[in-house]
Amino acid sequence: MWTLIQVELYKIFRRPRTYIAFIAVAGLIGVIQFGLKLDGDAYVGFMMRDITSSLTVEGKILNGYQVCYIVLQILLIHVPLLIALVAADMISGEANMGTLRIMLTKPMSRTHFLLAKFLAAVVYTLLLLVWLAILALFLNMLLFGVDDLFLLKSQYVVLLKKDDIFWRYAWAFGFAALSMTTVASLGFLFSQFAENSIGPIVATMSVIIFFTILSTLNIPIFNKVKPFLFTTHMIGWKEFFDIKVNDANESIKGSIQNPQKIITSAIVLFLHIIGFVTASVLVFRKKDVLS
Amino acid sequence: MGTIVKVSGLTKSFKHNTAVNDLSFSVNEGDVYGFLGQNGAGKSTTIRMLVTLIAPTAGEIEIFGMPLNKNRIEILRQIGAVIEKPDVYKYLSAFENLSLFARLSGVSLPDAKLMDQLDKVGLAHRAKDTVKTFSQGMKQRLGIAIALVHDPRLIILDEPTNGLDPQGIADIRNLILHLSRDLQKTVIVSSHLLNEIEQVASRVLIIDKGKKIVEGNALDLFDPAQTIVELQTFDNQYALEQLEISSWAQHLQPQRDSAILIKIDRLQIPQLHRDLVDMDIQLLSIQPRHSLEDYFLQVTSANQHVDTYSS
Amino acid sequence: MRKIVFVYIFLLVSFSSYSQDMTALIMRVKAKLDQVNDYEADGRMKTDVSFIKAPIGKVKVYFKKPNKFRLKKDGGISLLPKGGVSVNMNSIFATSDFVALAAGEAIIGGSKTRIVKLLPANENSDIVLTTMYIDETNLLVKKAVTTTRENGTYEIEMSYGQYTQYGLPDKVVFTFNTKDYKLPKGITLEFNDEEKPLSEADKMKNKKGRVEITYTNYQINKGVPDAVFK
Numbered sequence: 001m002w003t004l005i006q007v008e009l010y011k012i013f014r015r016p017r018t019y020i021a022f023i024a025v026a027g028l029i030g031v032i033q034f035g036l037k038l039d040g041d042a043y044v045g046f047m048m049r050d051i052t053s054s055l056t057v058e059g060k061i062l063n064g065y066q067v068c069y070i071v072l073q074i075l076l077i078h079v080p081l082l083i084a085l086v087a088a089d090m091i092s093g094e095a096n097m098g099t100l101r102i103m104l105t106k107p108m109s110r111t112h113f114l115l116a117k118f119l120a121a122v123v124y125t126l127l128l129l130v131w132l133a134i135l136a137l138f139l140n141m142l143l144f145g146v147d148d149l150f151l152l153k154s155q156y157v158v159l160l161k162k163d164d165i166f167w168r169y170a171w172a173f174g175f176a177a178l179s180m181t182t183v184a185s186l187g188f189l190f191s192q193f194a195e196n197s198i199g200p201i202v203a204t205m206s207v208i209i210f211f212t213i214l215s216t217l218n219i220p221i222f223n224k225v226k227p228f229l230f231t232t233h234m235i236g237w238k239e240f241f242d243i244k245v246n247d248a249n250e251s252i253k254g255s256i257q258n259p260q261k262i263i264t265s266a267i268v269l270f271l272h273i274i275g276f277v278t279a280s281v282l283v284f285r286k287k288d289v290l291s
Numbered sequence: 292m293g294t295i296v297k298v299s300g301l302t303k304s305f306k307h308n309t310a311v312n313d314l315s316f317s318v319n320e321g322d323v324y325g326f327l328g329q330n331g332a333g334k335s336t337t338i339r340m341l342v343t344l345i346a347p348t349a350g351e352i353e354i355f356g357m358p359l360n361k362n363r364i365e366i367l368r369q370i371g372a373v374i375e376k377p378d379v380y381k382y383l384s385a386f387e388n389l390s391l392f393a394r395l396s397g398v399s400l401p402d403a404k405l406m407d408q409l410d411k412v413g414l415a416h417r418a419k420d421t422v423k424t425f426s427q428g429m430k431q432r433l434g435i436a437i438a439l440v441h442d443p444r445l446i447i448l449d450e451p452t453n454g455l456d457p458q459g460i461a462d463i464r465n466l467i468l469h470l471s472r473d474l475q476k477t478v479i480v481s482s483h484l485l486n487e488i489e490q491v492a493s494r495v496l497i498i499d500k501g502k503k504i505v506e507g508n509a510l511d512l513f514d515p516a517q518t519i520v521e522l523q524t525f526d527n528q529y530a531l532e533q534l535e536i537s538s539w540a541q542h543l544q545p546q547r548d549s550a551i552l553i554k555i556d557r558l559q560i561p562q563l564h565r566d567l568v569d570m571d572i573q574l575l576s577i578q579p580r581h582s583l584e585d586y587f588l589q590v591t592s593a594n595q596h597v598d599t600y601s602s
Numbered sequence: 603m604r605k606i607v608f609v610y611i612f613l614l615v616s617f618s619s620y621s622q623d624m625t626a627l628i629m630r631v632k633a634k635l636d637q638v639n640d641y642e643a644d645g646r647m648k649t650d651v652s653f654i655k656a657p658i659g660k661v662k663v664y665f666k667k668p669n670k671f672r673l674k675k676d677g678g679i680s681l682l683p684k685g686g687v688s689v690n691m692n693s694i695f696a697t698s699d700f701v702a703l704a705a706g707e708a709i710i711g712g713s714k715t716r717i718v719k720l721l722p723a724n725e726n727s728d729i730v731l732t733t734m735y736i737d738e739t740n741l742l743v744k745k746a747v748t749t750t751r752e753n754g755t756y757e758i759e760m761s762y763g764q765y766t767q768y769g770l771p772d773k774v775v776f777t778f779n780t781k782d783y784k785l786p787k788g789i790t791l792e793f794n795d796e797e798k799p800l801s802e803a804d805k806m807k808n809k810k811g812r813v814e815i816t817y818t819n820y821q822i823n824k825g826v827p828d829a830v831f832k
Contacts, residue, residue, distance in 0.1 A: 003394055003395070004395070007391055007394060007395060010391070011380065011383075014380075016382065047785070050781065050783050051681075051783065054683070054754070054780040054781050054811065055682065056682045056683070057680075057681055058675065058682060059675060059678055061679060097380070097381065098376055098378025099379060099380060101344060101374045101375065101378065102374070102377075102378065102379065102392065102434075102437065103395070104342075104343070104344055105343070105344065105372045105374065106367065106395040107364045107365070107367040107397055108364065108395065109364060147677060147679060150679050153785070154784065154785045154786065155653065155783070155784060156652075156653040156655060156783065157653060157654050157655070158654075158655045159649075159655065159656035159657065159681065160657075161657050161678065162677070216787070218787065242655075243655050243657075245655050248650070249652075249655075250648060250650075250656075250658055251655045251657045253657060288345040288346060289344035290339075290345070
């Protein structure tokens with residue numbers, strides 16, 4: 001099994017395609033950084049219109065933590081597409097290349113083979129997130145400095161002290177890893193059913209886009225469905241950035257407004273992963289390799 | 292010599308067709324087992340079932356005396372296979388591919404040993420090049436090096452000469468003979484080309500439309516009691532009409548190309564010759580066929596040619 | 603129209619009888635504050651706006667005569683009522699050009715106060731009207747309600763303790779009106795539609811914001827470099 005995982009990782013990281021996502025993430029973050037560095041105040045001003053009509057906000061709003069939040073907010077919707085690029089190719093790509101034949105005539109169990117491939121996809125996903133963390137968090141902390149985080153939510157604003165933020169990011173990235181692994185497992189499941197990678201990649205992306213739209217639309221009939229869509233739970237990382245207040249409306253350092261919600265979302269995502277991977281194994285064990 | 296592969300009642304049905312239908316055969320240790328059939332006859336499906344790429348709908352496969360469905364990994368450990376095209380990871384070099392598959396086959400060989408293997412198939416000088424840049428023949432040789440890297444007991448080559456030039460085909464032929472004679476390996480080789488099989492096989496299985504047509508020693512099939520005589524005449528239409536009303540009618544075979552085929556005992560040829568002259572058939576040539584090719588074509592194409600004949 | 607003018611004139615006449623008195627009171631308060639040439643103090647600032655979840659922040663305030671005032675955070679981001687904090691007693695009194703009118707009495711924080719309305723003489727002044735509640739015995743401004751042209755009305759309430767003699771408050775509470783806050787979910791990228799529970803939603807309707815600053819550690823007349831006001 002360990003050999004298999006090593007081999008799979010070796011294969012992933014020898015392929016040029018793998019690095020598309022890393023380059024894309026770097027490029028996107030670079031663009032956002034460049035834009036904010038150049039014209040960030042205008043962006044902040046736009047976001048803060050309502051606030052500044054009655055309050056003066058003093059301090060360095062556009063600091064590294066803020067930029068990281070903006071980047072995550074924008075990117076975490078799109079990173080799934082990059083994950084799909086590799087995860088949905090895991091089996092279908094091999095079928096397409098013809099290497100699935102030779103792999104499966106090697107003395108190893110199909111389940112092990114599949115799990116090794118899945119774990120390799122997970123490692124890829126995690127590395128992509130680490131890369132994202134390096135660029136979005138650490139680089140921005142360097143470029144923009146560190147200060148309090150002033151977050152505009154749709155109904156209220158949250159001000160987090162700078163020494164009460166880093167741990168939230170650590171958890172947020174952990175949660176994002178769970179979300180992205182869910183995407184990877186979905187792509188992985190789809191990759192069983194085709195002999196070219198385009199189909200599963202497009203299918204995975206379509207599901208995510210479709211679900212995300214359902215999750216975003218505020219139409220009562222869809223609201224009933226939302227709790228059952230994994231995309232709704234994928235943005236659970238944001239909950240780490242909401243803080244509790246006491247009766248005097250002072251925020252309580254180190255608290256999270258709604259930890260139960262995070263736990264629920266995490267469980268939902270985890271069950272999705274288990275479900276998708278189990279389905280993959282069941283399908284794959286019975287699969288006739290005709291490619 | 293023990294039986295290495297024993298297949299009984301093997302059937303594989305897909306949604307719309309039955310690719311393999313109640314197929315039984317056995318391969319003995321040391322055989323070069325030729326597996327013949329036209330494209331679509333079910334060879335590939337059968338071979339894929341032997342290496343567990345496809346699960347049979349029914350039937351039993353025993354390899355090395357063990358049921359395949361229960362001892363899959365143990366059995367695959369001793370099989371080396373090239374199934375159809377020798378596809379490997381194009382973005383890796385020949386050496387990297389070989390090393391990777393050696394590990395997956397459960398052997399860890401030092402680099403020098405791997406280079407040795409590449410040298411044997413004439414790829415040592417290209418070891419560091421990515422497979423992307425390889426010709427079909429080079430890929431085939433790499434595929435074979437991979438199939439042999441763990442020194443398997445049974446080697447399965449599915450259409451190994453597809454897409455190769457004459458030199459490549461000759462190389463494969465020599466390799467098979469080398470594996471069999473010098474290394475005492477058991478080889479199963481499939482092809483739709485009879486002369487390939489004819490030159491290497493000790494036993495032959497011919498299948499058509501998923502069914503076994505004949506299985507036997509190549510030598511027996513080479514020299515059957517009955518011979519097919521191929522007639523070329525000035526006017527085949529006339530000749531056929533004459534033959535159909537003669538005592539030879541029962542020996543007539545479905546026509547192929549522009550030749551009339553008659554299946555008779557070798558010793559009857561002089562009599563046939565005399566009768567043809569008597570029937571005023573203007574003979575261009577009369578040729579007895581001994582090779583397996585005729586046998587192959589005869590048994591596998593019969594239905595198809597009847598169709599052509601009647602239309 | 604004639605009626606309004608008449609009423610206005612009447613009011614003016616009736617107040618003018620007190621106005622002299624009140625200016626004197628203001629002058630006395632001002633004189634008390636004038637003992638302070640400069641100060642700096644530490645403050646704990648608490649922002650209490652229904653739609654803001656903010657921690658308690660630390661600030662430092664600096665003042666120098668005649669009207670230099672600076673509130674500095676020790677890093678971080680702070681939310682202040684618009685234009686409000688920079689307005690302090692000294693800056694209100696800095697201009698001597700005003701009309702002070704008496705407007706009755708009231709009890710603020712347990713002590714009796716005189717209500718004084720200050721009207722700036724300068725028509726372009728941002729401050730339209732300041733109503734002060736002055737504790738006559740101690741010469742302390744207990745509360746001030748200022749209406750501005752640009753920034754609406756806000757209320758400053760002051761409690762005194764240790765630094766009463768200088769007329770410097772221990773605690774200042776700014777109360778101000780806030781506008782509704784709402785951003786479209788499309789911008790904040792929030793999918794979850796769980797509306798706030800009712801009680802909390804009600805709290806949001808309360809559009810009064812408060813900023814509370816508790817001062818400690820005044821350093822009075824120790825000299826403050828001009829650099830901090832830049």
